[in-house]
Amino acid sequence: MKQLTCPINGTRSIAEFIYGGELRPMPDPQSVDDSIWAAYVFHRDGAPGVKREWWCHSPSNTWFIAERHTVTDEILRTYLYGEEA
Amino acid sequence: MMDISCGDRAPILGALYHAPGSIARHDAVAWGYGRGADQRGVEIHQQTEVTGIEVQSDRITGVETSQGKISTPRVLCAVAGFTPRLLEMVGLRSPITIHPLQAMVSEPMKPWLDPIIVSGSLHVYVSQTARGELVMGASLDPYELHSTRSTLEFTEGLAAHMLELFPFLSQVKVVRQWAGMADMTPDFAPIMGKTPIQGFYLDAGWGTWGFKATPVCGKTMAYTVARDRNHTLIEEFGIDRFTQYALVGEKGAASVGH
Numbered sequence: 001m002k003q004l005t006c007p008i009n010g011t012r013s014i015a016e017f018i019y020g021g022e023l024r025p026m027p028d029p030q031s032v033d034d035s036i037w038a039a040y041v042f043h044r045d046g047a048p049g050v051k052r053e054w055w056c057h058s059p060s061n062t063w064f065i066a067e068r069h070t071v072t073d074e075i076l077r078t079y080l081y082g083e084e085a
Numbered sequence: 086m087m088d089i090s091c092g093d094r095a096p097i098l099g100a101l102y103h104a105p106g107s108i109a110r111h112d113a114v115a116w117g118y119g120r121g122a123d124q125r126g127v128e129i130h131q132q133t134e135v136t137g138i139e140v141q142s143d144r145i146t147g148v149e150t151s152q153g154k155i156s157t158p159r160v161l162c163a164v165a166g167f168t169p170r171l172l173e174m175v176g177l178r179s180p181i182t183i184h185p186l187q188a189m190v191s192e193p194m195k196p197w198l199d200p201i202i203v204s205g206s207l208h209v210y211v212s213q214t215a216r217g218e219l220v221m222g223a224s225l226d227p228y229e230l231h232s233t234r235s236t237l238e239f240t241e242g243l244a245a246h247m248l249e250l251f252p253f254l255s256q257v258k259v260v261r262q263w264a265g266m267a268d269m270t271p272d273f274a275p276i277m278g279k280t281p282i283q284g285f286y287l288d289a290g291w292g293t294w295g296f297k298a299t300p301v302c303g304k305t306m307a308y309t310v311a312r313d314r315n316h317t318l319i320e321e322f323g324i325d326r327f328t329q330y331a332l333v334g335e336k337g338a339a340s341v342g343h
Contacts, residue, residue, distance in 0.1 A: 002238070015238065019227055019229075034328075035328050039328070042327040042328075043178040044181070046169030046172070046173075046179060046183065047169045047172075048169070048183075048231040051229075070229055071231045071232060072232070073232065073234070
């Protein structure tokens, strides 16, 4: 069984987690033009490699960041948003 | 007489029947196309990896491969789960993300299942092959991964749902499972046609669609490449539909939770 470590609840089965997609910095909605906003809404960094992603520990509704390699599925580390060491 | 109340636990309230629905051997179709292309003079280079695509002033000039360089003003990219890697080579961004799609096969048994059965609520589709095996699939893996690995989570989940439909299969063994990489778009429609790079044509984002649209894709993409103009049938599928907020209201996607 694959496992993921929630920064609050520790190592749990992957079945307890929801994938929330890659972390994407939001441009300022007041000042960007339509094309940059569309790119933010739709485009993804689809090429394989290490990515920062949102994950949620579903039973406790804890959202956090995981750094994961999207080819090997190896999880390098997890931390709460804004608490990257 | 059929008990559709299912002991009142999960009563059947309705169903769809699609009379012309049928199964075709996708491997045979792929090999048929391969042979047909070969007989017409197309060179198929197996074991040859694309390592780079040359772009000068937003125009295609060539392709670098593990066997050497090919000079060309035109490239058609139709590589399914490898699309993001090739788009990165030409500096294009897209909404495509890659998710594994898994399937599995049971040991062979006597024929009992003639139609194909799909359950949208259980995320199951199943049919029986001419050899008697059940071919079973479910929805996409829940997160992005560029890999064709198989998982026990998938086998357990799909087997549990299969037993809800057909409890008499409880002693049947699974003999094989596999995965493919599905290139998914936000509106579940493909991305086809010309791109902002002159001479770079895309036929991607087919995700979980299977192979049934292959013939018309071939015709419309051949037209598009030959005339450097999108065929009218594929105009709505351009990669620029996202920046124009003109997504396709896809009505033909499979009835499982892909």
